[in-house]
Amino acid sequence: MTTRALTEPSPFSPGYGRRPLVFGGHDDELSELSEVFASLDFGESQSVLISGLRGSGKTSMLARLQDAARDEGWLVISDDASAGLMERVMETTIPALLGGLSPDSRARLTGLGIWKLDAQWEYVDRHREIRPLLRRDLVALSEILAEERRPAGILITIDEVSSGKVRLRELSRFALEISHAIGEGANIMVAFAGIKIDLDALVEQEHTTFLRRSRELDFRRLSPTQTRHVLSESIRIGGKTIDEAALDLLVSVSQGYPYLVQLAGDYAWRSSGTNAVISVHDAESAHIRAVAAVERRVISRVYQDLSEKDQEFVAAMAVDEGRSRIADIVDRMGVSAQYVQVYKKRLIGSGYVQSDGHGHVIFSLPYLRDYIRSMSRERVDSPVSDDLENYPPRPVTADDGREA
Template sequence: MTKEQSQSMLQALNPFMPGAGMRPPELVGREKDLEIIDRMIARVKLHAMDRGIIFSGLRGVGKTVLLVACQELVERQGMTTARIEATGDADTDYDAMFGALSRAMIMSGHGSLFSSIQNKLANIESISLNFHGIGASLNTNTQDRPGTNSMRLELLIESIAQQLQKKDSGLFLFIDEFQEMASEPLGTLISLQHRMGQDSLPFYIIGAGLPNLPGVLSRSKSYAERLFEYRIIGQLSAEDTAEGFQKPAAREGRPFQDDALEELVKVSQGYPYFIQAYGKAAWNASDSSPIALRAVKESEADARAELDEGLHASRWQRATVAGREYLAAMAAISGDEPSSTSEVARSLGKNTQQASSIRQSLIELGLIYSPARGKVAFTVPDMGEFILRASPASGQTYDGKRQPER
């Protein structure tokens, strides 16, 4: 085998693979979150009530991976689960929920029950809530009537939860990018979570989204802050970060030397996506075992390029020209720390009110969020550093690619 073939074989065994929502080879630092899900399952089996859970954090911290791990744990315990990714379009999100619930009931062996429930709800036109219960009127052509989706979803989930409770089971709806959900289905789901709790029915929303998600929920329904357990998903500890690098590497017979591991912990900053990018680059750059510090150092530029492509450049390109100017001002003022909205506006030659529409558009794009009144911050780790590093003076464009030498 030639040296090139040998190196190609080693790279094929690389356990690290950065990607959106891809399960890492070692899920570390999230034990407490999984324990909370385990507790919820136990309470469902005992017909005891609990709250839903909301995971929020920056991009690249592993929220989607955690959501999937929680779903797998719930399913292994015999619960019924459905998962969607919110899009911001009400009809699309309703369709996704109906489809996910249908698949969930069929996959969990309750297909005939689901068909029976669907047949009863197919022609619902209107619904009225009163102190004596739920009243529904029927009509044969109601699919396009306003509010029909909301009514159908409420009655569908309630009917499923009632039947699952008889089997000591429950329904868990997992929602990724929850902050993107349109206001109408969002309000419906929060109200439904509230009512299911009041009626002691086992339905739980497990949502994940950006740091602004708790605020989005509370603005939709003021009581949302009491319906969920809020969990901030952040950077991993140094110990967990080291484990995230060393365990998968050692399993493949190529662990990192101590000084190499120390450098990886430092440059990855505890972000799970960064662990995959730096781990992949260091593994591919090394032809020895254990992997030495030299390989880590030599591969850091490749890892940063991977992060630029996977996290930064595409988000920069989504912004308008005015939005990019706003983002660049944030980076120049505070780097990756939160920036004052008034300072950003001044640097753009505008007052705060004039800059507010640009700021709001960037928030709606999921590029920034407001961690406190009068403050804005990037939703992507190292976005400020990327913007500063990829300035024209550095010889790079904002898409992270080198400009040709002149």
């Protein structure tokens, strides 16, 4: 066997739900919410709704919140909005959390008559004679916690909210329990994450009116400065450096779209092999591969999932270089302005398109336009200010030598 220099493992984590080594942006939100964990002064932050397109970092943000809450001694209940949520939380998650409380607190819990604990204060079962109610569990936990670790509360994060009818009914029952617990004084912050239309549907449910006062975070893209920070910090921590021009190129390529930032960084890292410096050549190779991967894994699926009319809408948008005038879209589609408003609202709700000034829309998902056009455009050099306009998406051209 021949020996060769080992390549350092990549510090990037392209993939859904894979938390990034360096989390870019959202500093203000994170510090404000962390403040609540420290003070229990909830203000506007009793409930949080995190929306945004696929791969924009919703799950990663929930993970950051969970870390921040745990750091302040909070208990964390995290789950997906899939079938059986209430049961999982009550039968598995909460019993496991009891084990993390002090023996003193656990001894006191037995007196509440909700849970049976053995002589070592380990959880055995629920007391079956009392009707199990999540609100009761939460209030009891919160009270014990307030005495044990003042101040501390319970963070509940529910990811992957979807708006299927059955799912929504279950989720709204779950939310109702939380709102009762909060009403009874429990220290709870709840965060739901999903696509905007699904979160809107959740808020419209019968028992979820309290969610209308939620703090809303709508994730789009990171700024060029944030993107640059994620790339260069990850590379530094990973043990390499990057050529300045290569970094510029990766910022352009990734367009601030978190998933693509990780993908492009990862490809560039791997391309550099055993070299200590990531070169322009590595960034160029990452460009081709990352855009191809995002087209295959995200954009083509997004496009196929759109209704025919929504596809016509985005095709009408793709004619323009930058933002599109709604009035032009109406002309191009040849339907009434009212219809166009309906499609527009739905596309904005899915996160793929966003309003851009009065009467205009623009793509939020980078490379969607290029995918629709399958045409190339020229690169703009020398970014100067901190705006995405200076980092136009760079379609892969035939000259880039992508293999068929």
